[in-house]
Structure formats: structure tokens, C-alpha cells
Amino acid sequence: MLKPFNTIYFDIVxxxxxxxxxxxxxxxxxxxxxMISPEKFEAVLLKLRHEGVLEEKCVISLYNWGEPFLHPKLxxxxxxxxxxxxxxxxxxxGSIPHRISADFVKNLDHIIFSMCGFSQESYSxxxxxxxxxxxxxxxxxxxxxxxxxxxxxxxxxxxxxxxxLDEMPxxxxxxxxxxIQFKPYYAILNHWWDLEKFxxxxxxxxxxxxxxxxxxxxxxxxxxMKKSPRPYSCSQHDLLIITENADVxxxxxxxxxxxxxSCGNILTDTIDSILRKKRSVPVCKECTELGLAYYINHSLxxxxxxxKSLTQRTFSLKRKIRKILQ
Numbered sequence: 001m002l003k004p005f006n007t008i009y010f011d012i013v014x015x016x017x018x019x020x021x022x023x024x025x026x027x028x029x030x031x032x033x034x035m036i037s038p039e040k041f042e043a044v045l046l047k048l049r050h051e052g053v054l055e056e057k058c059v060i061s062l063y064n065w066g067e068p069f070l071h072p073k074l075x076x077x078x079x080x081x082x083x084x085x086x087x088x089x090x091x092x093x094g095s096i097p098h099r100i101s102a103d104f105v106k107n108l109d110h111i112i113f114s115m116c117g118f119s120q121e122s123y124s125x126x127x128x129x130x131x132x133x134x135x136x137x138x139x140x141x142x143x144x145x146x147x148x149x150x151x152x153x154x155x156x157x158x159x160x161x162x163x164x165l166d167e168m169p170x171x172x173x174x175x176x177x178x179x180i181q182f183k184p185y186y187a188i189l190n191h192w193w194d195l196e197k198f199x200x201x202x203x204x205x206x207x208x209x210x211x212x213x214x215x216x217x218x219x220x221x222x223x224x225m226k227k228s229p230r231p232y233s234c235s236q237h238d239l240l241i242i243t244e245n246a247d248v249x250x251x252x253x254x255x256x257x258x259x260x261x262s263c264g265n266i267l268t269d270t271i272d273s274i275l276r277k278k279r280s281v282p283v284c285k286e287c288t289e290l291g292l293a294y295y296i297n298h299s300l301x302x303x304x305x306x307x308k309s310l311t312q313r314t315f316s317l318k319r320k321i322r323k324i325l326q
Contacts, residue, residue, distance in 0.1 A: 004055035008240040009252060010044075012036050012077060013066040018093045019128035020116070022215065023190040024255060025065045036244040038076040044246050044266045045084055051271040053240065059087040059109045064241060064252055069096035081107050091157075095129040097137050100144035108145070110153045113138055116187075117159075118167035118174065125163070135174070142178055155181035160303055161214050168306070185300045186217035192253050199225060199292040217301055224298050225291030234293040237279060242266065248274050250281040253296055 013035040020026030036044075048054045062068045062077065068090050071077065081088045082103060091112040098104075115134070116126035123131040142154050156175050158168060168184055175182035189195050189211060197203035198221060212218050234251075241249040243256045246266045254261040261283060264274040287293045 004053055004058070005238070005240040006055040006058050007238065008048075008054070008058060008060045008242065009064040010041075010060050010062055010242045011064045011066045011244050011256075012041065012062050012068055012074070013071045014244050014256070015070060016065070016067040016093070017070060017095060017129065018067065018126075020126055020190070022187065022194075022211065024192060027191065033070070034244050035071050035073075036077075036246070038073055038080060040246060040267070041077050042080045042084075044242065045080065045086060047266055047271075049084070053271060054086070057087075059089050061089045061091065063091045064243075065256070066244070067093060067096065069098050074098070075104065078104055078107075093127055093129065094134040094138045094141075095127070097140065100141065100148050102148045105145050105148045105150035105152075108150055108152060110155070111141070111145070113154070113156045113180070115156050115158050115171060117161070117164035118171040119164070122161075122164045122167060126159070126161070138180075139178055142180065153181060154179070155183050158182065158184040159187040160184050160216060161187050162216055163214060168303070172306075184303055184306050186220070186303065187215055188217060188299050189215060189221070190253075192255055195221075195253070196287075196292070199290050199295075217299070220301060221295055221299075224295040227298075228288075228291035228294030232288055232291075232294055234284065234288055235297045236284075236293070248278065250278055250284055251287075251296070254283065 013033065015033045016023075016025045018026050045054070045060075060081070062074075068074060069092050078088070085107065087107050087109045089109045089111065091114060094113045094115070116122055118131075120131040123129055123134070127134075138156075145154075156171065158171050160168060171184075172182045174180075189198065194203060194207065194211070198208065198218075208218075236251045239252060241252050243249060245256075247256065248263040248266060249256055250261055250263055256262070261281065263277040263281065266274070284293070287296075
């Protein structure tokens, strides 16, 4: 009997409108924007459910590499999750407004806002979008969701760079004012080819210098890799990563354009064959032996100064959210 997954990432679109220089999607734009059709989306979910792959309480995250609000038929996809009574989640850069309704939030579990700072200077440097518009879109989306009956969580994943440390308190204040969880993490090198080369000590010195000028956590990669236990069972095996083509990827970090990283297609291959291949993709063995797999699963590092006050702030925020929803 198949073990059901309780964590599934389903990219509904292969593109993102942000221009993040350390993200594979941001710095290597797709020549063609591809997205899953509502018909294929439903067929994938039905097969996963029929095969027992969908855990009863599973929340499907409609993102991995792409920006979900770019999908012109997002509401139709949401209708399908409602029809099948499947919970879903979104992660967005907040630059694209969307009309919210009671149907939209019916099975919505949570929304994550990815922010690269709290000034236009930071946004021009990383996302390349309009900071003022992002703020307005976030506030409106949060307000409209709550007015439509949503009582789930919103959080801001604040990417901490060397140049935006002083903006962290400003973003925290913004989050608190609107009952949003504030979760700062050191920005990561979210680019497989650079990451793999760095782990092997093969990344060009000039590129290492360029990255280290902005990323705080670059030196943490090697330190965390050295902590990898032997043997190590990568937790990516417990995640199901699905692309807009219904392909299953071995890992959330691997570029989906490379056939050797694919484990098969949900609609054309058997689930058994896909899951067998998922544990035997050649790149996974090398990644684990390097200690890179351990790093990938432990790469989100909270700045120490924020971690100290996190427990008290979480308690205060819960009280604030309860008042907002009353």
C-alpha cells in the first residue's frame, strides 16, 4: 500500500514576474510561459486521490518555482479544490492583485508573502517590482480574505540580505499592524547550478565574491553540509513536487527542464514507477554524499536577534488576530 503524502507542491505556472538574481526562475527566464489547464489539474488530483497518494489532511501548495497569481484561470483551479474538498495554499510576491470571494477562501489554508526588503531600493535591487504596489496588494488581499470569511494564517517570508537588515523592523511593524506573521530568513542561493558548484568548490571565485556581497548565509552552506549525518535520509523523499506539465521532480531545488531530474508523469506513468524512480535518481545520491541534501533541508535560518523575541511576538500576534476577526 502506498504511503500518502501530506506535503505536495504543485507548480501551476512555470514563470515568475520577479527578477530575483539568486533564484533560478528569476534570473533564467522561460522563453515560453506554461501553465496547467484546469482539466489537467483536476485529472492529476483525481489520480492522486484514487491511488491513495493524497493524505486526508493534505494541503496542496500551488507553487514551487512559479508565481501562482500569474495563472489566468486561478479561480477555476480553486473551484476544483473546492469541488474535491482539498485544502490549498499560496505563496506570492504580492505584486499581482486578485479579486477575492467566499469561494476563493473556502479551502484556502494559508498564504505566504515573499518580500525582499521594505523599500523601493531593495525591490529595485532584487524583485524588480513596485514596492508601494506590493504593500497595497498585500493589505487588500489580507483584508478581502478576512472579509470573505477566511480565518487562516498569513505570513511574510522576509528575505534578509546584508543591505536590508535595517528594514527588518519596518517590515515587522507592517506585519504586526495587519495581523500577519513575520518570518525573516537569511536569503538563500536558490539556484541549483550555482549551489551545486559551490558545494563542490567549483564555483567561479568572481561569482562567489559577487554572491557574498549580498547574501549573509553563503558561508553557512559549507558549515551546515558538514553537519550532515551519515547515512542521511533526505526529507525531500517525503515531498511530492509536481510541475505544470504534471511531471514529478525528485527534489524542490532541481530545475524541471532537465529530463534526468524527472521521475515520470502523473498522467502517463504509474504512481508506483514514479515513486520508485523518485528514490533512485542519480543526482540524489551525489547530493546526499556531499551533504548538500542536508543543507537544502536546513537552509532557512532565522536571524538570531529575531529568534529571541519570536515566542513572545507569536503570542501577541495571535491575540491581535483574534481581535481582528471578532
